[in-house]
Amino acid sequence: MITIAIRVRELVSSNVDNLVGKAGDPRKMLRLLQSEIEETLIALHGDAAKAKRQRDRLEDTAVRIAAGAEEWTGKAKIAVDHGREDLARAALLTREAERAKAADATAAAAALGDQIAEAAAVITDLEAKRTAITARIAEMVKAEAAARPAAAAATDTHVDRRIDRIDALERRAGFVDVPGEAPSPASLDDEIAGLQKASAIEAELAALKAAAPTPAKKAAGKKR
Template structure:
């Protein structure tokens, strides 16, 4: 299969899908009904035209019949007057009129038969159009009810496009909320462990020792040294003697040497 053929087939498939989505069966039924009404109108117009022509021929036949009767009367009068020549002329004209009347009568009969056929066809077509109209309204009502039921079902089940968009928006909001909560919890844990410092916290009153203590948090060696230092300060003096009292800074140098 050539590329052009494949592209043409693909275009037709896409076009059919697009038309199927855009097509409303109710509109199609209404359009079909309108076309049938137009056809019925044309058939009725044809019946009217044939009836008009047939009526015109009827009038011509009537006029020719009257002319033939008049010529017959003239021929009779000519015979009574002994004018055979005039009687012969009247009869000749009457024969021509009779022949013409026969032709027109044949045409009229043909038109009458055509009028009868068209009338029967118009009656049948009208019956079909009325039946189609009834079926059309039934199908439209059924389709409308099914469409409404489908929309309600989609709205309730949440599978419609609108409800699907709402569900996706809610899901995205929940995901972002969970992500933000996890981020906030992680930041709180980092602040509590000292991995990061609170930039908004004040640094007033913090000396170098406090900073060193915070920096040395978790160092086991420093903790052991601190424990040993505390143990040495709390142990009694060597040799069993009493601890030498501390000398305040206000005592004189001589008293400190005694």
């Protein structure tokens, strides 16, 4: 199956003058090429719009997850204040996991943004190619009309309609895919990063415990 990406490259790189020179029926060939460009532009506009919607959803998701992640810091402090170190540790680990999810969503949105920009550039190239082909067809029609009696010009209408009927491009797969979930970390670097994260959690937990009110502090406060 010819993918839309390959077909776009072929259409953009096609040399109109060379194609006209080699074609047995230049005008028919140009109309076929024009029709394929129209089909491809429709597909690209649709895929770009879909990618924009996906990017916007990912950006919103990243903001929402990032905001929720920071709430776990306060929850960890509450747990420490009540002597629940286990709950505090779990809260801090959850915060880090949520931060990672937000970062992944942000990266996926940025990747879609790059693909949207690339699609816009391709659309511009194809539209320029379409304009050139349309102008070339108009020149051919004008030249043919001048070379034959005016009465014969009316016979072209039916022929042109038949030329315009071409098979639609094969349905394509989506232009962008949202990145799938990354595999579970198994490398040495990932393990070391996990150890560093655990150390940071323990340090933050110790700081929360040090700041938490102790029985002695509470008693001193009551005496005052």
